[in-house]
Amino acid sequence: MNPRGPEEATDPEEDAAPSLGGGSVTSAESGALERAAEAALRPRRLDEFVGQQVVREQLSLVLDAATGRGRPPEHVLLSGPPGLGKTTLAMIIAGELNAPLRITSGPAIQHAGDLAAILSSLEEGEVLFIDEVHRLARPAEEMLYIAMEDFRVDVVVGKGVGATSIPLELPPFTAVGATTRAGLLPAPLRDRFGFVGHLDYYRPAELHEVVARSAVRLGVPLASEAAAEIAGRSRGTPRIANRLLRRVRDWAQVRGSGQLDLAAARAALEVYEVDESGLDRLDRGVLQALCTRFGGGPVGLSTLAVSVGEETETVETMVEPYLVREGFLTRTPRGRMATSLAWEHLGLAEPDPVRGATAPLGRF
Numbered sequence: 070m071n072p073r074g075p076e077e078a079t080d081p082e083e084d085a086a087p088s089l090g091g092g093s094v095t096s097a098e099s100g101a102l103e104r105a106a107e108a109a110l111r112p113r114r115l116d117e118f119v120g121q122q123v124v125r126e127q128l129s130l131v132l133d134a135a136t137g138r139g140r141p142p143e144h145v146l147l148s149g150p151p152g153l154g155k156t157t158l159a160m161i162i163a164g165e166l167n168a169p170l171r172i173t174s175g176p177a178i179q180h181a182g183d184l185a186a187i188l189s190s191l192e193e194g195e196v197l198f199i200d201e202v203h204r205l206a207r208p209a210e211e212m213l214y215i216a217m218e219d220f221r222v223d224v225v226v227g228k229g230v231g232a233t234s235i236p237l238e239l240p241p242f243t244a245v246g247a248t249t250r251a252g253l254l255p256a257p258l259r260d261r262f263g264f265v266g267h268l269d270y271y272r273p274a275e276l277h278e279v280v281a282r283s284a285v286r287l288g289v290p291l292a293s294e295a296a297a298e299i300a301g302r303s304r305g306t307p308r309i310a311n312r313l314l315r316r317v318r319d320w321a322q323v324r325g326s327g328q329l330d331l332a333a334a335r336a337a338l339e340v341y342e343v344d345e346s347g348l349d350r351l352d353r354g355v356l357q358a359l360c361t362r363f364g365g366g367p368v369g370l371s372t373l374a375v376s377v378g379e380e381t382e383t384v385e386t387m388v389e390p391y392l393v394r395e396g397f398l399t400r401t402p403r404g405r406m407a408t409s410l411a412w413e414h415l416g417l418a419e420p421d422p423v424r425g426a427t428a429p430l431g432r433f
């Protein structure tokens with residue numbers, strides 16, 4: 070087997086993403102040090118999982134039906150942006166089924182043999198969680214198809230011409246795959262998941278509930294207005310909401326009176342430079358450059374990135390998606406453009422209203 074194979078099969082851009090993540094308070098990715106803090110805040114049961122009503126209802130049917138039949142449920146694929154609860158749901162699935170949980174990830178499986186070792190040691194009914202399932206190397210992916218469909222794995226014994234493949238029957242298990250890039254998943258793999266749940270960004274009211282529950286778990290008194298303030302600045306993402314809550318708690322403890330009230334929330338979020346729309350310093354820097362240096366655009370992405378001293382990739386993956394989603398920036402064939410909302414948000418006068426958010430499209 071070629072040891073370089075799996076590495077080549079992974080996307081180098083993906084490898085860069087986590088290291089860019091953890092640093093910023095508004096990043097949807099989680100840093101290594103943050104995992105323990107997150108684990109403490111994870112809901113354990115489906116009815117504690119806030120929001121995502123459709124997925125929750127569908128999943129609860131799948132789980133209840135399987136439990137009723139006394140068989141492991143079909144394989145489950147969870148897709149959606151970072152920080153929305155895929156890992157949490159995978160753990161909830163095992164918890165609801167009262168089944169053991171095995172956790173691995175696409176990048177952790179370097180060779181098909183690694184996957185064979187995991188599969189062949191699964192217990193009956195075990196939940197096998199494969200995070201970043203779109204990053205599995207091809208040979209492992211093919212082994213997974215067979216395991217998921219036929220509950221069989223072909224174990225290769227020996228090397229070279231003497232190598233033989235011995236089919237090994239597997240006990241019924243449930244694979245739960247998670248991916249932030251469902252589009253990268255090959256169709257044959259996607260088709261082997263009997264249930265696909267797509268997680269979407271949360272509404273402020275839902276994030277309000279998330280932080281309120283987290284505050285209870287952390288044992289800190291959180292005023293409802295403070296919860297609303299945090300929810301409104303969390304970019305629709307529970308991971309960010311929980312992180313901002315921890316920063317507000319720090320502020321209240323060190324600078325405040327220990328009370329997590331509206332004043333504490335505002336003061337803490339000001340220290341961390343997260344504004345009312347959830348934009349951080351870099352987001353505002355990009356908008357500011359776009360408006361003041363390039364007259365609102367259109368301007369090419371790389372020029373824009375250089376003007377704020379960042380890599381093009383950082384701006385494209387960490388900054389732009391949220392600005393586009395919130396309607397501050399539009400992508401046009403001629404480059405990036407600021408919308409009227411961006412000008413307004415920065416407190417700047419838009420030079421020529423005809424060039425606003427929706428106007429340019431109308432002229433073509």
Ligand SMILES: Nc1ncnc2c1ncn2[C@@H]1O[C@H](COP(=O)(O)OP(=O)(O)OP(=O)(O)O)[C@@H](O)[C@H]1O
Binds near residue numbers: 108152153154156311
């Ligand atoms: N619906 C929810 N209700 C309450 N808390 C949630 C919910 N969804 C996510 N969280 C919290 O947000 C944090 C991040 O969730 P999780 O790790 O499950 O995200 P993820 O989708 O797996 O992200 P990634 O793609 O980066 O792996 C966790 O601390 C979890 O407790």
Ligand SMILES: [Mg+2]
Binds near residue numbers: 155156157200247
């Ligand atoms: Mg996860």
